[in-house]
Amino acid sequence: MKASPVFLSDKFTPAQLPEICAPRKSLLTRFDEAAEDGFVFVSAQGGSGKTVTTLLWLDKSGHVPVWIGLDHYDNSLSVFYKLLATGLYSLQPDNENMGRILTDAAFSATPVEHTVELLSELRPETGRYAMVLDDFHLITNSEISKSLPMILRRLPHTFTVFLLSRGEIPPELQPFVRDKKRNVIRREDLRFTEAEIRQYLNKLGHFLTPDETKFVYMATDGWAIGVNAIALSGKIAAGSGEDFANFFEDLAWSAWDGELRDFCMRTSITDEFDAELAAALSGREGARAVMEDLSRSNSFLSRLHGDVYRYHHLFQEFLRKQLAASSTDMALLYKTAAGYYKDHEDYSRALRFWLMSGDYRGTDNFLFLFLFRGHKNGVADYADFLHGFFANPLPERAAREAPVLHVLYAWYYYLTSRHEEYAEHMDAILRNLPRIARAGNEFVEFAMLAFHVDYRKSLKTQVMLFHLFGGVLKSYTPAGLATSIASFTHDLPYMHRSNRDYSEIALNPKILDKIDHTYAPLLGPEWEYLRPGIQVSFTYERNRLEAAREENTRVLGLIGPDNKPDGRICVMVLQHSILWQMGRYGEAGEAMEALAAFAGESAPWFLPNLTAYRTKWELLDGSITAAREWLDCYYVTDIDHVEFFRSFQHFTTARAYAALGDGENALRYLHLLHAFGTNLNRPLDRCEAGAILASLFWTMNRKKEAEEELMETLEILQPYGFIRVVADEGRAVVPVLRRILTRVGGKEYTGPLTRAYVNEVMLAAYSFGSSHAGYLSLADKNADKPVRLSKQQTRMLELLSQGYKNAEISEMTGLSIPTIKSHTSLAYKKLGVNSAIDAVLKAKELGLIGQTSDNIDIN
Numbered sequence: 001m002k003a004s005p006v007f008l009s010d011k012f013t014p015a016q017l018p019e020i021c022a023p024r025k026s027l028l029t030r031f032d033e034a035a036e037d038g039f040v041f042v043s044a045q046g047g048s049g050k051t052v053t054t055l056l057w058l059d060k061s062g063h064v065p066v067w068i069g070l071d072h073y074d075n076s077l078s079v080f081y082k083l084l085a086t087g088l089y090s091l092q093p094d095n096e097n098m099g100r101i102l103t104d105a106a107f108s109a110t111p112v113e114h115t116v117e118l119l120s121e122l123r124p125e126t127g128r129y130a131m132v133l134d135d136f137h138l139i140t141n142s143e144i145s146k147s148l149p150m151i152l153r154r155l156p157h158t159f160t161v162f163l164l165s166r167g168e169i170p171p172e173l174q175p176f177v178r179d180k181k182r183n184v185i186r187r188e189d190l191r192f193t194e195a196e197i198r199q200y201l202n203k204l205g206h207f208l209t210p211d212e213t214k215f216v217y218m219a220t221d222g223w224a225i226g227v228n229a230i231a232l233s234g235k236i237a238a239g240s241g242e243d244f245a246n247f248f249e250d251l252a253w254s255a256w257d258g259e260l261r262d263f264c265m266r267t268s269i270t271d272e273f274d275a276e277l278a279a280a281l282s283g284r285e286g287a288r289a290v291m292e293d294l295s296r297s298n299s300f301l302s303r304l305h306g307d308v309y310r311y312h313h314l315f316q317e318f319l320r321k322q323l324a325a326s327s328t329d330m331a332l333l334y335k336t337a338a339g340y341y342k343d344h345e346d347y348s349r350a351l352r353f354w355l356m357s358g359d360y361r362g363t364d365n366f367l368f369l370f371l372f373r374g375h376k377n378g379v380a381d382y383a384d385f386l387h388g389f390f391a392n393p394l395p396e397r398a399a400r401e402a403p404v405l406h407v408l409y410a411w412y413y414y415l416t417s418r419h420e421e422y423a424e425h426m427d428a429i430l431r432n433l434p435r436i437a438r439a440g441n442e443f444v445e446f447a448m449l450a451f452h453v454d455y456r457k458s459l460k461t462q463v464m465l466f467h468l469f470g471g472v473l474k475s476y477t478p479a480g481l482a483t484s485i486a487s488f489t490h491d492l493p494y495m496h497r498s499n500r501d502y503s504e505i506a507l508n509p510k511i512l513d514k515i516d517h518t519y520a521p522l523l524g525p526e527w528e529y530l531r532p533g534i535q536v537s538f539t540y541e542r543n544r545l546e547a548a549r550e551e552n553t554r555v556l557g558l559i560g561p562d563n564k565p566d567g568r569i570c571v572m573v574l575q576h577s578i579l580w581q582m583g584r585y586g587e588a589g590e591a592m593e594a595l596a597a598f599a600g601e602s603a604p605w606f607l608p609n610l611t612a613y614r615t616k617w618e619l620l621d622g623s624i625t626a627a628r629e630w631l632d633c634y635y636v637t638d639i640d641h642v643e644f645f646r647s648f649q650h651f652t653t654a655r656a657y658a659a660l661g662d663g664e665n666a667l668r669y670l671h672l673l674h675a676f677g678t679n680l681n682r683p684l685d686r687c688e689a690g691a692i693l694a695s696l697f698w699t700m701n702r703k704k705e706a707e708e709e710l711m712e713t714l715e716i717l718q719p720y721g722f723i724r725v726v727a728d729e730g731r732a733v734v735p736v737l738r739r740i741l742t743r744v745g746g747k748e749y750t751g752p753l754t755r756a757y758v759n760e761v762m763l764a765a766y767s768f769g770s771s772h773a774g775y776l777s778l779a780d781k782n783a784d785k786p787v788r789l790s791k792q793q794t795r796m797l798e799l800l801s802q803g804y805k806n807a808e809i810s811e812m813t814g815l816s817i818p819t820i821k822s823h824t825s826l827a828y829k830k831l832g833v834n835s836a837i838d839a840v841l842k843a844k845e846l847g848l849i850g851q852t853s854d855n856i857d858i859n
Contacts, residue, residue, distance in 0.1 A: 024056060024196055027189065031057040034183050035160045039152075039176040042164045044187035047314050049224030050164040051134055051302070053190060063130040063160060066091060069302070069310065070135045071271045073349075076384045077143050081111035084131075084151070085118050091129065097121040109378050109605035112147045112634055119154045129159045135313070137167040141384070145172045147634030152176065192227050200227065253322075263290055264311075265326065268319035269333050270353075272310040277340050281333055331357045338366065347373060348385060355394060363402035364439040371408070372442055372484065378605025379415065379645040380635075382486045386412045399425075403432035404439045410450045415490070417644040419455060419679045426454055430468060437472035444473050445481040445522060452519050453500045455681040460504070463514035480524025483564045488523060490645045491606055493613050495530065495570035496537035501682040506538040506720045526567050529558035533571050540578055541684075543723040543764050549578045565603035572598065573613060580617060581724070583771065608635045612652040619655045620728065622773025627656035639669075642676040651688060658696055659775035666696060687713045688725050695732035699776050703739075710736045711743075711753070718757050723764050731769030732776040737762040738835065759837075766838070770845040787846055793827040796820060798849045801840045 031053065034040040042050045058065050066087040074080050085107075089098045101107070101118045139145070149172055152161055161176075163169075169177065169184065177183045192200075198213040253261065266281045267273050273281070275288035284290070291309050294301040300315040311319065323330070334357035341350035347369040354366045390412060399405045406428040413422035429436065429447045436443050448469050452462060482488040489498035496502045505511050512531055520527040533555045539548040552575050559568050572595045579588035592614070599606045611633065618626035630636060636653055650669055657666035670693045677686025690713030697706035710733070713726065726733060741758045743749055789797070799809045806817050813820075828834060831842045843849045 024053065024192075026193075027053055028057055028060055030185065030189055032061070034185055035061070037178045037183055038157065038160050039178075039183055040160065040162045040185065041169045041173070041177065041183060042162065042185045042190075043166070043168060044185075044190050045166055047224060047312070048187050048190045049192075050190065051312075052224065054132060054134075054162055054164060058130055058132075061128070061130075063128045064091065065130045065132060067132045068134065070133060070138050071310075072138055072388065073271070075139055075141050075144070075388060076381070077141060077147075078108040078111045078381050078384070080139065080141070080144050081115045081151075082107060084133075085111075085115045087131070088118060088122060091125075092123055095121060095123060106604040108381055109603075110607055112151070113604075113607070115151055116154060119151070122156065124156070125158060127158065129156075130162060131155065131159055132162040132164065134164045136163045136165040142637040143635050145170045146637060149173060149175065150634065190224065192224060197227055253318075259284070260290070261322070262328075263287075264294075265319050265323040265328065266333060268311060268316050268323060269330075270337055271316075272308050274307040274309070276307075277337065278309075280336050280340055331359060335359065342366065342369065345373075348389070352389065355398065360394075360398045360401040360405070363398075364404055364443075367402075367404055367408060368440055368442065371446065378603075379486045379490045380605065380608070383412075383415050383643065383645060386415070399428065403428070403435045404443050406432065407436065407443055407446050407450060411446070414450065414453060415644055417642055417647075417676055417680060423454075423456060426450055433468065433472055441474045442477065442481060444469060445477060446485075448473070448519060449482055449485075449522060452522075455500070455679070458504055459502070459511050459515070460508065463511065463518050466518040476521040476524075478524065480522055480526060482522045483524055483526060483566075487566050487605075488526070488564070489566040489570055491566070491609055492645070492648055493570060493573040493606075493609055494537065494648075495533050495567065495574070496541075497682065497684050498570065501684055502534050503538075503683050503720055503722075505534060506541075506722075509535065525562070526564055529555050529563070529571065530567050532558070533567070533574070537574060538720070538722075540574060540581075541720070541722040541724050543727065543760075545578055545582050548574075549582065552578060565598070565606075569595070569599060569603060569606055581768075608633070609648055612649040615652050616655065619652070619659055619775040620730065620772050622775060624659055627659040627775065630656045631660075639672065642672050644676075644680070647673065647676060647685060651692075654689075654692060655775050658692070663696060663700055667693070670696070683716050683720075684722070684725055687717050687722075690716075691726040691729050691733060694736050695729045695776055698736050699732065706736045707739055707743075711740055711751075714740065714758060714761065715752055718753060721757075723761050726761050727764035727768050730765055730772055730774040732774050734762060734766050734769060734838075737765060738838070763837070763841075766841045770841060787830050787848065789827055789830060789843070789848055790823075792823045793830070794843075794848060796823045797827055797840055797843050800824070800836050801844070801849060 031040065035057070042054065044050055068083050068087050070080075070083075074083060082102075085102055089095065089102050092098060098118050098121045101114055101121065104114060107114045133139075152173075155161065163173070194213050198208055198210075201208055201213075263278075263282045263284055267278045269281065270277065275291065278287035278291060279285065288307065291301065291303075295303050295309060300312045301309055302312070303309050310316075334353045338350045338353035338357065341347070341353060347366070351363075351366040351370045354363060394405070399409070406425045410422055410425040410429060413419075413425060429450060433444070433447065436447055451457075451465075451469070454462070457465070477484065480488075489495065492498045496505075512534075516527075516531075520531075523530060532551070536548055536551040536555055539551055552571065555571050556575060559571060572591065576588055576591040576595060579585075579591055596610065599610050612630070615626050615630040630652055636649065639650065642650055650673055654666050654669035654673065657663075657669065670689050673689040674686060674693065677683065677689055690709050694706045694710035694713065697703070697709060710726070717723075717725065726737075737758060740753070741755065741762060744751070744753050744755050744758050795813070796809065799812070804812070806820050809815070809820055810817050815823075824836065824839070827843075828839050831839050831846075833839045833842050840849070
């Protein structure tokens with residue numbers, strides 16, 4: 001590379017040690033022993049000396065460090081791995097391949113994969129290195145916990161990994177601990193001894209008697225930050241070893257210069273700051289010199305990298321309490337920070353600090369920049385950030401004073417499937433629409449998007465209520481506002497089951513004409529292929545595969561190089577699904593290769609859903625290996641709530657658990673998905689969950705529940721004529737369908753299901769199951785025995801397959817009806833089936849008879 005990026009100059013070097021430190025030789029020996037195994041977990045409360053002792057060990061050992069100080073904002077997959085990867089790159093800033101990977105625009109969409117690739121480009125070195133993750137307890141993201149072991153195992157053996165945490169070691173990292181007594185360093189190991197206290201204070205010119213030393217030890221309990229507070233003050237006072245505030249205020253704070261105290265309080269509002277921000281917050285020239293002096297003289301302020309510093313969290317808590325008790329204008333400080341981050345195009349922090357100021361009436365501009373000028377790394381990355389944003393809810397008056405906040409709230413709760421909260425804020429948007437319009441036309445369009453996915457209202461109702469927006473909408477964003485946010489399909493693979501379930505259009509296609517002149521302009525040019533693409537999806541769901549292939553091929557031809565990747569992916573996914581269902585596996589393979597190549601290059605954020613999609617078909621082909629590999633993916637984590645944009649992945653997870661015989665977890669996921677589809681009015685999601693549940697119930701001998709669940713599922717699907725969502729469960733769902741068919745054909749049945757529809761679904765399911773093993777094992781007692789039919793039995797089945805009834809067969813063969821029934825009954829027994837249709841399909845599958853006609857009668 002011609003020039004290394006400026007931010008790498010010394011970004012990942014550790015904080016500077018204070019000028020005078022306690023040597024702590026015995027503790028450093030303990031660190032030496034732990035480091036021999038390449039992994040050290042330091043677990044102790046704040047202020048115990050984790051950071052300083054690790055710095056001392058690095059200084060003594062000569063390891064080249066990559067030090068990453070973590071905070072709450074790093075609890076995001078993309079941010080965490082960008083930090084880690086950048087730290088590794090800082091070791092070899094001239095490594096062009098590593099630089100290319102790190103600066104790839106797609107890094108944030110697939111951070112784990114990019115970090116793995118970056119590690120593969122790390123040149124072999126002969127030196128010794130240390131990767132330190134400080135304040136690791138702030139990382140609670142389950143995807144990070146699950147993926148980090150994969151990254152650590154790929155580090156060269158020349159690295160020693162240090163994790164500094166206030167908590168216990170996560171279960172995922174337990175395998176790295178060879179010996180808990182050796183590799184895990186705890187608070188008792190870090191505690192100062194009396195001898196160390198006396199030696200340290202002597203170096204600072206405070207010469208203590210043995211009794212005074214014992215008193216200090218008793219007062220601090222050997223707590224490092226307490227010892228340091230006494231060292232700074234030069235005084236000895238009684239107190240609690242856990243109470244840093246009392247120590248510091250009594251022994252040091254009161255002796256500090258007033259301007260220095262004011263500087264520290266004002267700069268404590270941010271988790272980290274540079275000289276520019278410090279000067280803006282404090283109004284003090286020479287901020288850099290103050291920061292450098294503080295970091296040299298004590299461990300309460302650490303230099304993270306370059307010109308960026310942060311306070312020790314206990315000191316920061318102390319400073320914030322002092323600030324709150326002072327007469328300082330807190331709102332002005334937060335606004336100053338917001339302005340700083342806005343100028344530096346960090347719109348998420350700018351919005352956060354502005355909201356902290358409490359001046360909610362000035363929110364519009366900051367929210368606009370965040371929503372429409374911020375990063376676009378896919379829905380998962382955006383939602384990951386919003387989780388942290390909403391961790392501390394705003395007071396109720398915030399949305400009253402800034403109704404545009406309802407737009408942000410509605411979007412977040414929609415993405416995360418909090419349907420009740422979404423409804424509350426969607427109603428508030430409609431009530432406050434004129435005020436929202438004054439904030440900007442884009443907010444009106446965003447409100448339209450939020451209304452369009454309102455699960456409580458039909459599409460027909462929504463187009464009728466469009467006038468609510470027409471009165472305040474000035475114009476549409478030329479390219480379509482929906483295409484400028486994270487994703488208009490929300491990264492889901494099926495167009496008709498994306499931002500909402502569009503099944504209603506299958507019943508009333510004229511709704512599309514109304515959408516053309518209402519919500520369609522929000523999608524700009526994308527609507528040209530999305531409109532017919534939705535209709536093709538219904539043709540596919542109705543199992544008219546050849547027609548769907550022809551229609552979808554035409555839709556593919558409507559997509560040009562300037563179209564967005566979201567909708568293109570849906571069309572490509574459907575093309576593969578159609579070809580695969582038709583048994584045109586060669587063409588399906590080519591379609592999959594094209595899809596994977598396109599996603600990898602233009603939509604890397606789709607890769608988790610693409611993996612889920614591929615795994616789904618592998619599971620339907622009976623691959624147990626695929627189930628295990630899917631559950632091992634870092635983004636497959638345990639849930640207690642279905643987030644909308646991950647719903648497709650959860651279906652694959654449910655199937656994977658079922659395939660591995662873990663019925664408990666499979667049922668848990670399916671019940672969540674069932675409720676998700678019901679609560680958000682997504683009939684296809686609800687019915688897919690119902691079809692899998694019914695199949696699973698049957699294998700668990702919960703036959704009545706299986707029948708009831710599938711009956712309800714079919715009743716929902718029948719008006720649409722949809723078949724595939726049930727038929728794709730193959731042989732696992734056939735026994736349930738058979739029982740339902742018998743029930744529907746009975747004289748006592750008065751429900752809505754028709755015999756013809758259930759029969760059509762069963763034919764499709766049986767046909768699918770004859771070609772694909774499925775992920776549920778339904779043991780066939782005769783599976784390993786060759787089936788041999790007599791000539792008469794074979795002839796009876798061939799005639800049945802051609803649609804002839806028993807009376808007609810009697811006339812054609814001269815056999816009596818009881819004799820025909822006897823032959824067919826014996827054939828049923830040999831084939832292990834109970835009906836004519838099952839016998840015909842099974843005989844065909846085994847090659848005992850020819851092609852099956854479409855005119856099979858089941859009587």
